[in-house]
Amino acid sequence: MFKDLDPLLHSQLRLAVMSILISAVEAEFVFIREKTNSTAGNLSVQIEKLREAGYISVEKSFKGKMPRTTCRITPEGIAAFEKYVEDLNSYLQKK
Amino acid sequence: MFKDLDPLLHSQLRLAVMSILISAVEAEFVFIREKTNSTAGNLSVQIEKLREAGYISVEKSFKGKMPRTTCRITPEGIAAFEKYVEDLNSYLQKK
DNA sequence: TAAACTAGTTTATAATATAAACCAAATATT
């Protein structure tokens, strides 16, 4: 009846990150922080969790002299997100 | 962009409880425990949280000699659930 | 009458989310 929800995605901030990345080719750390209105510390931790899980890839480079962290969703990330959305539907049947 | 999700509903077990109650007039503790496949302890705690928040009402009675706990969703519970589902949609836009 | 079961609650622990504190380098200020 109720599908188990991927605990990695059932988190407001991580879900927001995935939501951004699923509709963008890539996104920078600062952009994601602004869009999600999160603190850098929290975002850093959650991005690392998504990366560890293989849901996103993270690339570090420089924009001029300033550091830049770029995130991309992986095929596994896309699959996990789509499964999460589907599983969620088992909970959302309206009256 | 991303709406804040009601933390009381953004929990797998509590969301499942609300999902059951939104489509039933009432439901007994044991029924909910079976449907959600949860332990009694966990369910007891989560039901109390929903009750405290005013999202459900809880009535204790007897079925013969055995105790029975019956739950119902309240109008505030219905409103909160519907808002949660709507807010969730800000995260679920597909590619 | 003792063992096992029912229907829960309370409490201890594990997991999680979050922000505060920190770091290194770049840029702006006096």
Added chain:
DNA sequence: AATATTTGGTTTATATTATAAACTAGTTTA
């Protein structure tokens, strides 16, 4: 040119949350 501030993060400490284990109170069964 020194120093203050800002940028772009990471690490770590704390608060919150979820969850199951342990317990309670009573009932049914052997």
